Amino acid sequence: MSVEEFQPRIIGFLCNWCSYAGADMAGTSRMTYPSNVRIIRLPCSGRVNPMIIFKAFQQGADGVMVSGCHPGDCHYVDGNYYARRRLAMLEPFLEYLGIEKGRFQLEWVSASEGKKWSQVVARFTDTVKSLGPRGKI
């Protein structure tokens, strides 16, 4: 890895019950993936308030990811459905603010999908890398 290569700053908001556990699973299975993502643990993807995502971008995050339980599997019955709707509404807003498509991603990773988590991170890191640095708004 060259020193000059751009290393994006990515924040991941993960629900405690599926995706955070899935990321743990990637660890226990010793899968390796790019180190750019910093995980913030939340009880549910439905806890994610769009304001927090705006703030992350405003503060200079290059990419933001939200990951929850698969639809239908929410620990809190239907929190991820609210997340899905709310964040689907958010995407066009982000573009309106000049944040390119691809810098925000919503994912479903279950507690057993360590492999999927590592793939999701690798792919998202690549995408954000290709979009280049953003800087503060």
Added chain:
Amino acid sequence: MPRVGVFLCHCGTNIAGVVDIPTVAEAVKQFPGVVYVDDNKFSCSEPGQAAIRQSIIDNGLDRVVISACSPRMHEITFRKAVSAAGLNPYLMEIANIREHCSWVHSDNKEAATEKAIELVKMAVAKVSLHQELFRKRISMEKKALVIGGGIAGIQAALDIANAGHQVILVEREPTIGGRMAQLDKTFPTLDCSACILSPKMVDVSQHPNIRLLTYSEVEKVQGFVGNFEVEIRQRARYVNHTTCTGCGICWQKCPEKVPGEFEEGTGQRTSVYIPFPQAVPSKPVIDTVSCRYFKYLDFIDKKMEGKKPPPCRICEKLCPPQAIDWEQKDEIIRETVGAIVVATGFKTFDHSVYGEYGGGRIPDVITSLQLERLMNASGPTLGEVVRPSDGTHPKTVVFLSCVGSRDEAKGRPYCSKICCMYMAKQALMLKEHDPGVQSYIFYIDIRAGGKDFEEFTRRAQEEFGVLYLRGRVSKIYQDDKKLMVCGEDSLIGRPVEIAADMVVLATGVEPSEGAAKVAQTLNISYDTYGFMVEAHPKLRPVETNTDGILVAGACVGPRDIPDSVAHGGAAAAKVIGLLSQDTLTTEPLTAAIDASRCTGCLLCSQICPFQAIDMVPANGKSIAVVNEGLCKGCGLCVAACRSTAPSLKGYTDAQILSEVLALCP
């Protein structure tokens, strides 16, 4: 300014082999509020925990960050350690630098170290905003409600009652017993079903700790574990069960006959009836739909035209203790219980969607449960197996497996689990009833997993000469008195045609009528078919995601009698565990609503999956208040509120933002 202590765990070489701990320690010292940094080989070990405790006391720490493995691993361990040093256990935060860092970035130690520093930085920022939180104690009502009086519900009720707790057993039908009561014999032991079930039913009715409410349904449930407020509708029976002696004169003399539900339509019952002779309670109810007097009343009431039905009332005239009460009304019974067991059981698939099997139009194509009634000594034919069309004894009987199971096209892709075994049982018993009977079974696979199950299906084939044909049936048609069954024997690869006298459809298992409504009343989840969803399919098979509500038996999925009994017992064990406590402690990581910001829009209470938000009047308006007993701390209300009135303890906006800001200053 908080005094934060940071403890860096090496986890042997698990962390320290990748993350450069001294570099992290140096960096952490610079973070605002950090007054103490230490590292340890194994923080979770007793010496590691002792070091944490001592450091908290020696350095006057009031916030702790432990940089170690996943909080899903040791959060509780470290909360206890912090608590032992006299600190509130919720003033601690874990930075996950093992699962999320050293283990997944072993290919780049430099980057891993850098990431570890940032993860600790986030935790330091967040912990600084932590508040002291306290678990609350709530009282426990030492009484349980069991919904459904089949074998699973009966077992659960008896186990709880035997442990010394009060139980209310609610059953929708006029008797308990459920599906098992309809069966003749049980596989693979061929025990007489009634002989092993009836004593349990009697135990229920005589148990001092059980209050049995039959002909009743749960209408409303509010509250939370320890204190569920339950409303039960006791439907009017029009027979006073206090004075009724169960002598039976009314149902012997009632002139109105209708197809009996318990007999699956193979026999009849009267309008005033008990479903079967061993019913518990053995006192009748009057079915208002078929009763002549009720028809008469309806005729008068609606001023209908035509022939007036007779105002019969024969039961009333003949009843020795005068227990018939036409004025009886539905009664609402209110109870408070600490825990609830849902055991609403199953029904069999309605095969009329299978047009190729006659769509329910061919009289001698019957269901397995109908055959069970025909074989039963106390059934409508007193145990004589006869064809519904002409009353003759069938000599060639064909069984069709998987009717409404393993069939995507009919919306039932799952295996009903019990059919392979009961077909083998019924085929074997037909031969016992009449040695001249030849049975054929069309099957997809013989699923005989279970103690003595495989041996049993072998016995049916080898000793009783039941012929198994691997394949599906494409058509059944009537040819004179015979039923022609056209199918395929896929093992010889040829179409086969059998001239049968009777065809038995092994109809699959589906949730009882109204199971989804019960789930909605209790606010527990159910799947696309209407089966209840357990909290974890393997590790929490009788719990639901709502504390204090348990599930048992075939309402969760197809299962046989031994499994249902085990399941009922397991649910009872959980209930007994709960009821043995005098109080419960609640997790304090709940939502709280700032009354001054609440506009009373109700959005949060509509979104809340646990109905944990109540509306209370305050200053001339209604505002939302969180019921901490019900709140699970998901935070949906926080994200939904337009005026940011709710916040989630432990995950406030400020705390989440502090983590973001720690990363992107």
Added chain:
Amino acid sequence: MAVSYAYYPGCTLKTSAREFDESTLKVCKAAGIELTELADWNCCGASSAHSVSPLLGLSLPARDLQTAEALGKPVAVACAMCFHRLKHASHALGDAAKLKQVNQVLGKEFRNTVKVEHLLTILGSNGSSYQVTKKLEGLKAASYYGCVLVRPKEVMELDDEDNPQLMDRIVASLGAETVEWDFKTECCGASLPLSKPEVVVNLSHKILRQARQRGAECVVVACPMCHSNLDIRQKAMKAAYPGFQEMPVYYFTQLMGLAMGFSAAEMHIDKHLTDGLSLLKSKGFI
């Protein structure tokens, strides 16, 4: 108000099943249903085109459908096999890529907006009003739909696959009695009479035998291929199955015509190989 359709007769109705064609035209006219024969129609492709070339199998019916679409009229079909191919084409061409391909073959723009209806639906719907002047009382008939008319259900959109009722309702409206039986949609042997005649004789015999067993005196059909198998093969059945009793096979439109006052000759009942006149005479209908 007269209902107007583009009528697609198909090859068989112009050759071996002329009685179906003519009875259809007469009955519809009398019932106020306007059928205008589709100009320059071509074969629907049954029953070989689609097994040789899927594209040809779609293009042939699509050409006919396109002509009707240009007229702005729904298509009326009497033959079960033609109905099957036309319905199949309009279902399959819901796929835009296929439609594009077919349009390249046609050299015209077909938008696949035209509705295809079978006469059973047209005559059996509430909108149609035919006057029954001579009730066929005392006639016991078995309505036989055949396999292609109703299957697959989601494509044909006509009636139940195992126990359809459309034809039964029409026959009952004529005053005749229909029997409940299990062979309404069984296969008659279809196009096998040339290559494997014994299969056709066997299958068709089963159908007629059950109809007889359930008390039917005749079979009523809506498919020229079923008609030919059931009607023509009765001599062979007699040879193969001793005790077999002959049974007349009518098109439902023929019985409709009779009940509406047309003569047996106008309905060409004398055109069948198995005697269809004696039964009707014995009942006093002709």
